[in-house]
Amino acid sequence: MSTYDLTTFGEAQIRLTVPKGDRLATCRELRLTPAGSEANVAGLLAQLQRRTAFASVVPKTDLGLRFMGEYRQVGVDLSHVIRTPEGRMALYFMEPGEFPLPAKVTYDRLYTKFREITPDTFDWDALLDTRVHFVTGITAALTEDTARTVTFAVEEAYRRGVKVALDVNFRAMLWTPERARSVLEPLLDKVSILFCSRLDGVKVFGLEGDGPTVNAALRERYGFDHVVSTDSVNGVYYSGLQGAKVFPVQPVPVVDRPGAGDSFVGGTLHGYLDDDVVAGIDYGLRTSKLALTHHGDLTHVTPGELAIPTTTDILR
Amino acid sequence: MSTYDLTTFGEAQIRLTVPKGDRLATCRELRLTPAGSEANVAGLLAQLQRRTAFASVVPKTDLGLRFMGEYRQVGVDLSHVIRTPEGRMALYFMEPGEFPLPAKVTYDRLYTKFREITPDTFDWDALLDTRVHFVTGITAALTEDTARTVTFAVEEAYRRGVKVALDVNFRAMLWTPERARSVLEPLLDKVSILFCSRLDGVKVFGLEGDGPTVNAALRERYGFDHVVSTDSVNGVYYSGLQGAKVFPVQPVPVVDRPGAGDSFVGGTLHGYLDDDVVAGIDYGLRTSKLALTHHGDLTHVTPGELAIPTTTDILR
Amino acid sequence: MSTYDLTTFGEAQIRLTVPKGDRLATCRELRLTPAGSEANVAGLLAQLQRRTAFASVVPKTDLGLRFMGEYRQVGVDLSHVIRTPEGRMALYFMEPGEFPLPAKVTYDRLYTKFREITPDTFDWDALLDTRVHFVTGITAALTEDTARTVTFAVEEAYRRGVKVALDVNFRAMLWTPERARSVLEPLLDKVSILFCSRLDGVKVFGLEGDGPTVNAALRERYGFDHVVSTDSVNGVYYSGLQGAKVFPVQPVPVVDRPGAGDSFVGGTLHGYLDDDVVAGIDYGLRTSKLALTHHGDLTHVTPGELAIPTTTDILR
Amino acid sequence: MSTYDLTTFGEAQIRLTVPKGDRLATCRELRLTPAGSEANVAGLLAQLQRRTAFASVVPKTDLGLRFMGEYRQVGVDLSHVIRTPEGRMALYFMEPGEFPLPAKVTYDRLYTKFREITPDTFDWDALLDTRVHFVTGITAALTEDTARTVTFAVEEAYRRGVKVALDVNFRAMLWTPERARSVLEPLLDKVSILFCSRLDGVKVFGLEGDGPTVNAALRERYGFDHVVSTDSVNGVYYSGLQGAKVFPVQPVPVVDRPGAGDSFVGGTLHGYLDDDVVAGIDYGLRTSKLALTHHGDLTHVTPGELAIPTTTDILR
C-alpha cells in the first residue's frame, strides 16, 4: 500500500486581506491567512481522513512558520517541505470588494526561493509513494524552473504508475494562454483526471461552445479518464468513465472567496480516491460552498459535513 | 391590582457564539450573551413598560452575575431568583452558519442546580400575584423535577385565577415528542393562550395539515382562548376569541437568530395583556424582526419601535 | 486659469456609528468618521485629480483636527477653514439598522460656531477663484446666518461669472419645506446645475408626478443648464443642454450608506467639469455604489475605478 | 425603616474614550461608557447590597437609555429619573494618555436639560426617605439652578434628620474656587461626612499644609463628624469621631482611571453606613484600586471582593 493517498507541491503564500468595509488605500489592519492552491487541496483531503503530503520551499522565517502551522494543524504531512535559511514569502494583498466592486488582488510574489526549484529539489521516491499526484497550472506558470519541475513530476508519476490529477487554473497575471498551452499540453496524455473551467478551455486550449461542449471536447481531444469543468454559476460539467453529467450550481453569500475553487477540487478528488468522481463533484460542490462561509484559503470541514441539509427557517 | 403583569420561570443560560467568518473548530474568540427563553419574554415585555418577574436558580458566580445584569438592565424583577453558592451555569455554543451552513448548536447544559427545582423552590404567593403566568416546554423538558414544577405552576396559577400562557417550543435535543405530549397535554385545559408551531403540532400532538389547519385543530381539540402558530416563512396563524387570521411573514437578513421566537411570543403577549392578541401578533412580528438585527437572545426594543416603517431607499 | 476647479463651504461634522449587530442603547463602541456633505463632494473630486477647496469654521480641538486630517489626506485644500479657539463640533449618532430597521440618526449639532458664519467670514476673492462653486440646502437650512451666507455666495459667484452648483438635499430635521423654498427659490436663476430628488421636488417645490416629470418640470420652471434628479431605486433623471435621459439604478448591498448621495453629486460634477453631465451621472452612479462598500461619509476612489466591471463569478 | 440607604442626584453623562495606542485626532473608534459621579457612588453601593436611588434628568433618547441600563443593571433605583422628550446628553471625550502624556478630557456637556433643574424637579418626600443623602460639588458647579438645588437638598435633608455626605470634587473646568466656596461653605454645618482632597482644601477653602494638616483643619473649622481627604499617592487622611488616621496608598497600574475617586467615596460610605468610616476607607482603597483595572466609570465589584489579597506570584 502506498504511504500517501495524495501528494502535491506548490508555492507557500501569505494572503493579507482588507477587513470588510475598508479599503487597502485607507486600512489600518489586515487579516493574515496562509494560502497555496495545492496546499489547500491537500489540507481539505487531510480533514476527510486522507493521507496527504505537500512539498514546497519555505523560508525559515516566522511567516514561513505561520504557513507550516496552518496546514500541519489539519494533518497534512509537511516533512517534504524544504526550509531555506533565507528568502521572502510570496504575498498577496486582497480587497474583498462588496458588490459591485469585484475583489482586487495585488500579487507581491516575485523573488521567492520556490521559483528556483528543479527536479532535484524534492525526494521523488518518497513523494511519489502515493496513489495520486496532484499538480496545478499555477505552479507551472511561475518560472521556467517550476514548469520544468511540474513536467518532471507528471512524467515521473506516470512512469511509476501513480495517477496524475491536473488543475489547469489559468492565471492571466502569471502567464499567457499560449505559454500555458505549450507547457501543459505535452503532459495531458499522462493525466488521469483534469480540472479545467470552460473559460480556461476556451482561452488556453482554443475550444469553443458552452460548458458541456468544452468539457466533452477536452476529453475527446486528450482522452482523460475524467474531465471536470466549472462554468461560474452556470454549472459544473463532467465527462469520463462515469458518462457525462451536469451539476447545477447554487449561488450563495460570500464571506471569503479565495480557496473555494481548491475546495471544489479537493472534494472531487475525495470521490476520485473512492473511484467515484460523480460523487466527488457532489462533495466538491458542498466543500466549495462551505469554503465561502469562513475566512482563509484553507476550508475547514469535518467528514460529517459532507452531507449538510441546506434549509434554514426564518422564525423558530 | 396584581403586582405583576407577567411572571415566569426557566433556566438561565450563557450562549457562546463563534464570530461570523470563523468556525468553532478554529476560532479564538467567542461572543458571550446571556440567554433563556422565559427570561427573554419577560425582558421584552419589561421594555414595553410591563411589570414582569423571572424566577430561576442561578449560581453565585461571575457568569451568574452576567446573566442577572442582562435582564435587570431592562427592568425585569429578579428578586425571585435563588442564588446558590455552588453549581455551574448552563452553556451553549453556537456557530451561526452562513447559508448554506445551518446554525450549529452544541448544548453544554447538563448538571445544573436548576434541574433540581421542585414546587417548593419558589414563593408562589408572590410569583403568582400576576395577571399572566408564562411557562414553556423547554423547562418542562429538562428533568422530571422541572416537568413536575411546570405542572404545579400551571395548576396553581389556574387555581388562583391567573391566566396561563404556554409556549410548546419543542426541542428534539431535550426530549421526545411522546414525552412532551405526556407532560404537556394534561395542562392544556388550564391554558388560556397557546403558542405552538405547525411543526410542533404535527410532531408533538399528532396533527396533520397546513398551518391554518393545525392551528384550528389545536383550538378545536383543547379549547384555548387563543392559539398562535408559526410556520417558518409561510406565515403565522391565529384562531381564538378574535376569530381566525393569517399573517404573512417577510423574510429578512439575519444578524443573530436566537431569541427571535421569544420576541415573537413576547410581542404577542403584549397585545394579549391589552386583550388584543391580533394586535399582539403584529407586535410580535415586528419584535421578532428586530430581534434578528442585533446580537443576543434578549431583543432590545423601545415602545416607539413597535411601529417602524420598513422601507429603506437606496440612493439618498 | 482659476486656482480651483470647485470650491464649497459647509459644516464640519463627526459621525458616531453603532457597530453592525448592536444598538445605540446597549453599545460599548462607536465608529468615528468625519462627515459633511460639501466636504464629501470636494473630497471625491480631489481624488479624481480636481483642484478643490472646502471652507468652514472648525474648533481647534482634537475632533476638529480629526476632521481636517480626513479631507486633507485626499488632497482637499483646507486653507480657507477658520479655526476657532473654542466651540464644539457638530456630531451625529447613527444606528445603521439592518433591514427592516431603517437607519436611525440622532443629530447633536446645535450650538456650533459655524452656525454664526456671515458673508464676512470667508475670503471670497480667493474662494471664488474657481470654475464652479458648490452649495447645498443643508448649509442654508441651519440658521438665518448660514442661509444669508449661502445666498451671498451664490450671488457673488454669479456676479463673478463662476458657475453655481446647488444640491437641494432637503432635511426635514433641519427646516420646513416652506422655509426651504423661500430661501432657495430666489437663488435658482443663478444656478447652472441643480441636484434635486423627485421627493424634494414634490415636497419643497410643490411639483407632482414621477421622476422624469418632476425633473423636467424643474428645468422648465427655473431654466437651469442641467437638472439631475434621483428617485430612490427607480432611477436617475436628467434634463438639460444634453437633452433628457433616464438612468436605471441597480440595488446593491450596503455596508455604510451616509455619503453615497454626495458621491453621486461629486461624480456627476466630475463630468460637468468636462462639460458632459451625462457622462458625469455615469461616474456618479459608480461612485455612489462604491460609497456603499466602505465605512465613512467620504468615498475613497481612484480615477481608474470610474470604469469598474460589475460581474463577479461564484466558483473560481 | 427608611426605603433607601443612600440617595443622590446628579448629571447623567456619556464618556467617549480613545482606545489605547491611538489619539483622538486620528482615531476611528471610541469606547462608549456611561458616567456620572453620583451615579457611580450609588452603583457601587448597590453592588454591595445597599438600597440606593439616583435622580436626574435624562432625555428619552437611545443614549439616555444606554445610561439607564448601565446603572439599573447593578440594581440602582432609577425611578426618580425624569425622562424628557427632548434634549441632549452630556458628553465628554477622553484620550487616556500613556505616561508621560496625561489624560486629556474635552467636555461637551453644555446645553443639557439637567442644568435647568430646580428644587421642584424631584419628589423630595420619596428621595429623602433615606438614611444618607449624597451630593457633590460637581452638580453644584454646573449652573445657578443646580447650585440652588444642591443647597435645597442639603437643607431639606438636614431638616428631616437625614445624614448628608458631601464630596467637594472641585473641577476647575466648571467653576472658580471662589464660586465653589461661596456655594458650598454655607452647607458645611449640615454635612455629616465630608470628602475633600488636600488640594481642594487648599484651593477652595484656603487651607495650607500637608494632607493630615488640611484634613484636621477642615474638621476643626467646620465641625464635621468625619472628614476624609485624599492626597494623590501620598496617602488618605481621616479625622473625626473615630480619631485621626493615615492610610498609605499603593500605586497600581491603570487600565482606566475615571470613576476611581467615586469608588473610593462609595467604599468609604459603605463603612459609614455601618458606622465605621475607618473600615470604610479600607473598603474605598480596595474599590478604587479595582476601579482602575477595568473600563468604565462604574466600578464592578462583588461583596466578596472587599477582601482581596494583593500578592501575585510570577512563576506558577
Next chain:
Amino acid sequence: MSTYDLTTFGEAQIRLTVPKGDRLATCRELRLTPAGSEANVAGLLAQLQRRTAFASVVPKTDLGLRFMGEYRQVGVDLSHVIRTPEGRMALYFMEPGEFPLPAKVTYDRLYTKFREITPDTFDWDALLDTRVHFVTGITAALTEDTARTVTFAVEEAYRRGVKVALDVNFRAMLWTPERARSVLEPLLDKVSILFCSRLDGVKVFGLEGDGPTVNAALRERYGFDHVVSTDSVNGVYYSGLQGAKVFPVQPVPVVDRPGAGDSFVGGTLHGYLDDDVVAGIDYGLRTSKLALTHHGDLTHVTPGELAIPTTTDILR
C-alpha cells in the same frame, strides 16, 4: 531507538479568558485557547524539534477539534488521543486580573470522559516506546480512575526502563494535600526527575524551610536523579546529579500567565533530554518568560529563541 523523546497524557481543556479591561460579570467576549498542562509540555518540546506524543480522551466535537488543531499545529503526535462520540470538554473561565486583582479562575471541568480513563484506555506498548514519560499531579488529582492510571503509567514505564518525569503541580481546587501525598508518594522511587515548588513541598510533603532547603530535602528523602523547585520570584532551585544550584528569577510584565509553569518544565526537560538539567533550567527560565508575552497556554517558541538577549533600549 525509541519512537518518541517524550510521551505524556492528561486532560484536554479549553480556556475562556476575559479581555483585559473587562470583568467576567460584564464581558461580551471571551478569548478561547486550548489548554492542558501535559499537552503544553509536549507542545513546547515539539517546537524544539523533540518527538513527542500526547494521549487523552477528547470528544468528537468542534471544541475537541479546536484542541487537536492547536497541538498538532506545532507537531505533537496526537494519534494516541481517543475520540469519543459524546461527552463535554473540560472548560475553565479566567479573569486575568490587573494588579492588585489576582487572576480569578473558575473551573467547569467536571463530568468529562477523561475522568473515566483506566490503565486499559491507552496502548502502552506504543506510548511507552519513548525515552521519557511525563506525568503530573493534576491528572492524578481528578478521580480515582485517573490516579490509578497515573500510577499504572509510572510503574509500567519504570518496568520498561523508560525515565519518568513527574510535575507535582498541586491544585487545591482539585484535591487535598493529604490525598495528593497518598497518591504520589508511592511513585516517587520510580521518578527520575521531579518538579515540585517550594510551596508544594511544604503543603504536600510536609517539608519546611526556604527554597534550597525544601529542594534538597526532597532529593534526600526520595532519592531522585534531579529535583527542580520553583519558589515564585525568589528563585529556582536545583539539586541532583549535577550538584546544587540556585537560579535567580527576573520579574517580567505579564500579558498572559497560564502555561508559563508548563513552559518552564518543558524547557527544563529539553535540557534533561540532553543530560543537562542545569542547562535545561536556563532554557526553562527563558521559555517561561516568553510564555508570559503572548496569549494561550501553549508557548510559541523557535529553537533560536532559547538564546535571546534581554536588553531593550529606550531611544533608538
Next chain:
Amino acid sequence: MSTYDLTTFGEAQIRLTVPKGDRLATCRELRLTPAGSEANVAGLLAQLQRRTAFASVVPKTDLGLRFMGEYRQVGVDLSHVIRTPEGRMALYFMEPGEFPLPAKVTYDRLYTKFREITPDTFDWDALLDTRVHFVTGITAALTEDTARTVTFAVEEAYRRGVKVALDVNFRAMLWTPERARSVLEPLLDKVSILFCSRLDGVKVFGLEGDGPTVNAALRERYGFDHVVSTDSVNGVYYSGLQGAKVFPVQPVPVVDRPGAGDSFVGGTLHGYLDDDVVAGIDYGLRTSKLALTHHGDLTHVTPGELAIPTTTDILR
C-alpha cells in the same frame, strides 16, 4: 523667502505589526502603518506648522496610496513624489516583543523602484528651494544609486547655500560600518547639524568613550555647527555653537516604538529652524516620548503639546 522650511527624500515603507499578545508565527491580523524615516521627520515638522516636502518613488498601487494619505493628512507636500505604474512597496514585519523579548523586525524591502533613483530623479531646483535639506544614512545604505543620490543632494544643497542636516542612523541589516563610513564621511564637511548616536559614533566612525566624549569628538573631528548624540537611556548629548550640554532621558512605557527616533530628530530640527538646537532637543525629547504612546511611525502631535507636564496622580 524659501518655499520650504525643510525638504527631504527617502523610501516609502509599509509596516505590518503583530498585535500585542500574539506572535507572527501564529497571528491572524497585522496592524498596517506607513513608515519612512525621512517622511516621519517631515510629518512631525508639518504638524508644528513648518512647510515641509518629502520626495520619493512610490508605486501607483493602493499601498502606495495608503502611504501618501498618511503624510498628506498632516500637511507634508508630496508633490515631488514620483508615482510609478509598477513596482512593489517596501515592507517590514514587526513583532513588538514584550520584555524580555526584544522587538523582532523582518525586512521585506528589496526590489523596489526607489532603489534605482539617481540624481536625475528629482527636480532639485524645486526641492532645494528650502532652508534645510535633511538626509539619512538609511537612504544612503540601500544601493549604490541611492548613495550616489544622497551625495549629490548634499553637495548640491551646500552649493546653493541650503543648510544640510544628516542623521547617520546606522542599520546593520542594510550595510557595514565600513561602507557607511566611506559613503558618509566625504559629506560631513557640508553638514550643518549631525545626528549620530554614541553607538554609531563608535561603530561607524571608530570613536571611543562615553556619550559626551563621542559627541564632542565628532564635532572636533568634522567641525559641524551642531552635533546631537543619543545614548539609549543614558542621555542625550549636544555640542556646537550653543556650547555643550547633557540632557537626561526618562524611561517611559512603550506602546509602539518605531519612529520615536525620527520624532526626536524632528523635534530637534524644529528648534534648529529657530536657531536654538538646545531648545530643539527639549522638543525632541518630548515628541519622542509622545511617539511611544501611540501606534505608527508618524508621531501625531499638536504645537501645544510641546509643553506637556508629566505628572499624573493616582487617586483623583
